[in-house]
Amino acid sequence: MTPTRSWWRTALGLVFTALMLFPVYWMINVSLTRTSDLRRNPPHWFPWDPTFEGYAAVFDQQLPALGTSLLIGGGCVLLTLLVSAPAGYALALLHLRGGGTLNFVLLVAQMIPAVVMAMGFYAVYVRLDLLNTVWGLIVADSTIAVPFGVLLFTAFMSGIPKEMLQAARIDGAGAWRTFRSIVLPLSRNSILTVSLFAFLWAWSDFIFASTLNRNGDLIPITLSIYAYIGNNTTQWNSIMATAVVASIPAAVLLVVAQRYVAAGVTAGAVKD
Amino acid sequence: MTSSPAAVGTASSAAGVAARRSAAPAGPRPPRRSTPSTQWAAVAFAAPLIVYLVVFYAYPLFRNIELSVHDYTIRAFVQGDAEFIGFEKYADVFASSAFPTALVNTALFTFVSIAFQYTIGLALAVFFQKSFRLSGVLRGMFLVPWLLPLIVSASTWSWMLNSDSGIINSVLQSFGIGQINWLTSPDFALTSVIIANIWLGIPFNLVILYSGLQNIPGELYEAASLDGATGWQQFWRITFPLLRPVSAITILLGLIYTLKVVDVIWIMTTGGPGNVSTTLAVWSYREAFGTGQPAFSPAAAVGNLLILIALVFGFVYLYLQRRQEES
Structure with missing residues (x-):
């Protein structure tokens, strides 16, 4: 490929990316716009005279919601890992009888609409008095990540060389010790990938939060933004500032872990 | 707890720790090439997932089906005395x-x-x-x-x-x-x-x-x-x-x-x-x-x-x- 042709592609790629990311740019732009300029026509295309009043409002009002979301995300990661990593081990390496059926159930589970799950959980939580609790929301959010986690762990762990496991067995290691000392350390990247997605999905969840935690004392950031939009439609700079802050985990994920994101997506492809 | 022959047999202290731990989640006997006990270990490792799927997938889905064939109001929801109406709600939905x-x-x-x-x-x-x-x-x-x-x-x-x-x-x-x-x-x-x-x-x-x-x-x-x-x-x-x-x-x-x-x-x-x-x-x-x-x-x-x-x-x-x- 000639250098001129490749330069041309880079330029075109930049244009495409700019078009695609325009809404993200616009969110940041609006978040820095003064309230008096919000209704200007035409709007400012660039925040020449930025204001941080929107962000001040975020730190004033949204810190508890951000903390709640962190807690829910963290709890969801733990629960997901605790359930899915051992299950992946059983399916991939211990040749669980009925493993095929279990895999099938997991695939079907991923197809169930969240709104249906939300109603089911609501009906269950009403009786158990778990509505409007952080724990209830952690459990509900984890249902998005657990099937994915099990499938990813199974795919990865099937690739662990059988000789290593045999060597461990000859040294007298049992199933648990093999899992802890060999399989888990080797699966570090899968653990990271599953954790990242479990956190991001819990952090981003709106449906479960808006149904199971509508009147809670501790509401997550997504619900907080939604309430903001409903109450206060003139302060779009504050709403967009909150949205920018709520996007930070996604940005971190992309910068720090793009490799693992790719791993998560291609995991299905490398399977067997 | 002390009866984990295969693991203890190696006499290394680390293996001893593992053997003690293995008793809880993985079933009692770390297996050596014996298929039935491997199956037990497999079931033990998959157990959290199976329980999870039953409690947090199957049961909510079952409740959802139950909701659709009863006449639930918010009060019936809490008291649990909704009237069974079969597929009436489905008919209502189609006719809506x-x-x-x-x-x-x-x-x-x-x-x-x-x-x-x-x-x-x-x-x-x-x-x-x-x-x-x-x-x-x-x-x-x-x-x-x-x-x-x-x-x-x-x-x-x-x-x-x-x-x-x-x-x-x-x-x-x-x-x-x-x-x-x-x-x-x-x-x-x-x-x-x-x-x-x-x-x-x-x-x-x-x-x-x-x-x-x-x-x-x-x-x-x-x-x-x-x-x-x-x-x-x-x-x-x-x-x-x-x-x-x-x-x-x-x-x-x-x-x-x-x-x-x-x-x-x-x-x-x-x-x-x-x-x-x-x-x-x-x-x-x-x-x-x-x-x-x-x-x-x-x-x-x-x-x-x-x-x-x-x-x-x-x-x-x-x-x-x-x-x-x-x-």
């Missing part, structure tokens, strides 16, 4: 005037979204197929819309599409097009949510199709260009046919995801004005949680219909995936 609208909207929302997401995603995947300076970074940037919380994207689109102060109307105005009430006019509300949803789905299509393209051998293109095939011919003769299995899976997964979408529509238009942008999923959500008076029974009935539709596409997907793995 909202049903045909929701069905057509679901079909439009799903198929139009998928058509554009796939076409644009494929075009971009082909564009990124040949690496150029910055291509990796730019491809990474394309993931952003996919990773953002939906409330963030949906509220940003709402503001961009705002009738009076939105950037989109402002741009259109400079081309002499008058104000369009994107979110509040019956003519445009569905279009608006579809546009936002297309934007959201492009990254997913790009990622999967791009990884599919990586599996097409480069020699095919070299041979084709030696034979004088143009880029356009290469795409239609090589890329598109060889990508067909990946395309099928991308589109079906897209269908299953798009059928379930509630958040984007709910945040942007709440399914309105009227029922103009109401899909089955949104309808179900609105009946159960969107109004002051929750009507769980019809909501559950609509939700169960949605599961059925999703499962039909789901089984086609599983069938195609299996066939692809066999080949």
